[in-house]
Amino acid sequence: MTTRDDFSGGTVDRLLLDAGHTDVPELRAALLSIASLAQMPVPAPGAELAAMLAGPRDELTRKRWLRQHRPTVVGLAVLAGMGLGVTGVAATSQVSEDGSGLWSVQQLTTDWAPDWTLPLAPAATGQDGPAGWVSPLFLQLDHEGPSAVDGPAEPPAPPEHANGQSAATPPDTRVLPPVKGPDWAPGAASGHGKAGQPDADSPRAGKSDASADEQSGQGSLQEGGMLSEQAAPAPEEGSEVRGESGRKKEKSSTGLLDSALDSSLDPISRWLGKLR
Amino acid sequence: MTEALTDDALRALKGRDGELFNLVYRSYASQVLGYLTARGVEDPEATMQDVFLAVLPRIDTISGGASGLRTFLFSVAHARMVDDHRRQSRTPPKQPFEPEFDRREATSAEAAAMLLVAPGEVLELLEVLGEDQKEVLTLRIIADLTVEQVAEIMGKSAGAVKQLQRRALDRLREHSAVKDYVAP
Numbered sequence: 001m002t003t004r005d006d007f008s009g010g011t012v013d014r015l016l017l018d019a020g021h022t023d024v025p026e027l028r029a030a031l032l033s034i035a036s037l038a039q040m041p042v043p044a045p046g047a048e049l050a051a052m053l054a055g056p057r058d059e060l061t062r063k064r065w066l067r068q069h070r071p072t073v074v075g076l077a078v079l080a081g082m083g084l085g086v087t088g089v090a091a092t093s094q095v096s097e098d099g100s101g102l103w104s105v106q107q108l109t110t111d112w113a114p115d116w117t118l119p120l121a122p123a124a125t126g127q128d129g130p131a132g133w134v135s136p137l138f139l140q141l142d143h144e145g146p147s148a149v150d151g152p153a154e155p156p157a158p159p160e161h162a163n164g165q166s167a168a169t170p171p172d173t174r175v176l177p178p179v180k181g182p183d184w185a186p187g188a189a190s191g192h193g194k195a196g197q198p199d200a201d202s203p204r205a206g207k208s209d210a211s212a213d214e215q216s217g218q219g220s221l222q223e224g225g226m227l228s229e230q231a232a233p234a235p236e237e238g239s240e241v242r243g244e245s246g247r248k249k250e251k252s253s254t255g256l257l258d259s260a261l262d263s264s265l266d267p268i269s270r271w272l273g274k275l276r
Numbered sequence: 277m278t279e280a281l282t283d284d285a286l287r288a289l290k291g292r293d294g295e296l297f298n299l300v301y302r303s304y305a306s307q308v309l310g311y312l313t314a315r316g317v318e319d320p321e322a323t324m325q326d327v328f329l330a331v332l333p334r335i336d337t338i339s340g341g342a343s344g345l346r347t348f349l350f351s352v353a354h355a356r357m358v359d360d361h362r363r364q365s366r367t368p369p370k371q372p373f374e375p376e377f378d379r380r381e382a383t384s385a386e387a388a389a390m391l392l393v394a395p396g397e398v399l400e401l402l403e404v405l406g407e408d409q410k411e412v413l414t415l416r417i418i419a420d421l422t423v424e425q426v427a428e429i430m431g432k433s434a435g436a437v438k439q440l441q442r443r444a445l446d447r448l449r450e451h452s453a454v455k456d457y458v459a460p
Contacts, residue, residue, distance in 0.1 A: 011420055018438075019445040026452040027445065031417060033398050037310030038418045043321045045301070049329055053297050064333070 011035070071272045078268055082261055089257075283341035297332045300345065307419055308353050314402055314414045317360045327353045343425070350419045351429045354411075404451045409444035412437055 281303040289296040312320035
């Protein structure tokens with residue numbers, strides 16, 4: 001076994017040989033005394049060093065492992081949390097097959113419905129009789145049949161009707177007289193309250209008041225015929241559209257989840273980058 | 277007695293950190309302590325432990341076997357020494373009361389014996405050298421590094437280190453000759 005004495009002695013001799021001072025014993029003694037510092041008694045290791053020497057396996061390696069795998073650990077934790085959230089959402093917001101989504105979504109669609117169902121009203125009443133009174137409320141359409149029932153719950157279909165009608169027919173033909181029957185008043189009030197169309201439709205309602213007198217029965221009948229033809233395929237379209245909308249809802253929900261996942265992972269990855 | 281750390285021993289203990297750390301500490305603690313003492317670090321023992329606390333956790337990342345480890349170890353020790361010197365130059369000099377340096381008493385036989393092994397005399401010897409000369413000599417002799425390793429640690433060329441080493445030896449030779457002449 002080589003010892004420090006051999007090393008330092010050899011080093012000193014080599015040094016002296018390099019410098020050409022091989023014949024100076026005092027210098028060699030001085031260098032050897034310097035070299036003797038390499039054999040100073042070592043004090044007992046301090047607490048921290050002693051802990052490291054004793055066994056870094058328990059504490060130090062664990063810390064090191066955690067530091068090396070911190071991104072993975074944090075990422076897994078985040079993904080697990082995301083997964084829990086997604087499953088929770090999936091478990092609670094079970095979209096039923098008949099197209100009815102979340103309660104809030106249903107309420108939203110029904111709230112929006114009167115605006116779209118307004119055009120259908122003259123058609124239904126026109127068929128019933130020449131009586132000019134028509135209710136602007138979709139609730140009245142309940143007497144007519146499934147199309148009227150479905151009317152409120154088909155938000156995507158009406159835009160086509162609305163656009164087509166607005167383009168093809170003058171707006172005043174579709175406008176409806178105000179509610180005449182006192183028994184409809186509460187329904188009307190509630191319908192308007194639910195409808196959430198306070199200001200946008202009020203001018204139209206005023207117009208309807210003004211133009212209702214001008215409107216004749218035949219005009220309304222013709223319109224009714226047109227509208228009834230249009231209204232006939234409406235339920236199927238509505239159901240199709242509803243199916244699509246349901247799918248869209250699912251798609252949009254997954255898209256939302258993806259985007260939420262990305263947006264929530266972005267700051268985390270940035271944070272992890274800072275940590276490295 | 278200090279064991280010499282070999283490449284084989286390093287390789288054999290790879291993965292067993294506890295034993296490896298112990299071997300490295302046993303192999304180099306004395307040299308690091310001697311180097312720091314020779315360079316006039318204020319608290320060489322604490323600084324030595326700091327050096328090992330800094331080096332041991334990074335031992336897996338060191339390449340070059342035992343030689344690379346030695347170079348890295350004394351690079352850290354050198355940096356700590358430079359830091360300590362800077363700190364000492366900034367702070368006003370302290371004058372702690374050291375009973376063993378209180379010369380007003382007659383030294384006992386025990387104290388005289390202790391002085392022989394104590395580094396005081398050697399430090400006095402090194403005082404005649406310039407800073408760079410001191411650094412080269414301590415790294416060469418105490419840390420047992422090659423000229424190239426010393427050059428790497430000090431950030432100088434090998435030629436400059438050899439020059440410093442030669443001048444340091446010349447200086448020491450003059451001093452030891454005078455001392456020998458004066459000494460009874």
